[in-house]
Amino acid sequence: MRIRDFKIIDSTLREGEQFVGANFTTGQKIDIAYALDQFGVEYIELTSPVVSERSFQDLKAIAGLGLRAKVLTHIRCKREDAAKALEVEGLSGIDIVIGTSSPLRRFSHGLSLPQIIERAREVISFIKGSRPELEVRFSTEDSFRSSREDLFQVYRAVDELGVDRVGIADTVGAATPFGVFELVRELRGLVRAEIEFHGHNDTGCAIANSYAALAAGASCVDTSVLGIGERNGITPLGGLIARLYSLDPERIREKYNLRVLPRLDELVAEMVGVDIPFNNPVTGIAAFTHKAGIHAKAILGDPTTYEILSPEDFGLSRYISIAHRLTGWNAIRWRAEQLGLSLGEGDLRQVTAHIKALADERPLSLDDVDAVLWRWARSRAGSRREDAGDL
Ligand code: HCA
């Protein structure tokens, strides 16, 4: 399935601030915003201005940077929150959220469904009446544990009020890809507004769920750098990009500046005090490392054999690990060539057998492999000289 028209709403500066290790300074927020803008995300979402004076000032600062990305803020469905957001110049839109599931209705805001719709009407008309140029998104927290009937009633009401996007939020990471597909499909037939998906990663499904949402007709996905957010976070920007790139590389290359991704991941990892996971899509240390002899041989012949993402597109390079018992003589030949050693196939097969035997004894490093290759090449040269002397 080709997904061409979609937008990324990066929420590192909102959802990401809810990650346990995140405590961004103004300067750090600005650095993240510039890097996201350079990468090319379409939207940057920031924490509500009512959270604190610093949050308010930082929102104003980032909305005033003149970024290409549209700057959004995220508020509760409350008139006073909207009023504060409306003070911010340079803002492109306001994302409103309210809980619709019965536990949230009971324990969070205490509003009934008609009261939620009434409140939505009040806040949306207030925003649209004050600054009609602002985009408004209305999202239902914990959508997947809300009754369909309730959800659709709310979405239809806010759609009629003229919101630009309706948001589905898998707040607790409960959704499955099929469930997301089905809900978005149905909603697509009901509303005129664009559909946005926000998915938490409690069961590791955030990327798959976001993809399912896009495939079913959503056009916006919320991400954060490295997926940071409440608990174990949401759809990671890099992972979503990997998912979409593998399906349509040209489109993703033209839409985003992929070489910025490693810097973004490193920047945010450092700021929040975590390492980039070894298995992270694209930027994990092992993402482009090939090991088994069969893989190494094929990769050396044509990298697309075992890579659906091209590391060069992200400014990265692949690594072929050869110092272990799974190695093969093609990989060893490649290394010998890199060292400028010319060994015939018979020799290479023997060296490889020797390296495998050594690796059975102890862990090897590339230096060990190189040393074996050099020794072998020297002894070969010596014996060739002896042969020549014999003649
Ligand atoms: C939360 C709110 C939210 C909001 C998502 C949205 C969620 O922190 O609980 O605005 O669509 O996951 O429901 O992040």
Ligand code: CU
């Ligand atoms: Cu969330």
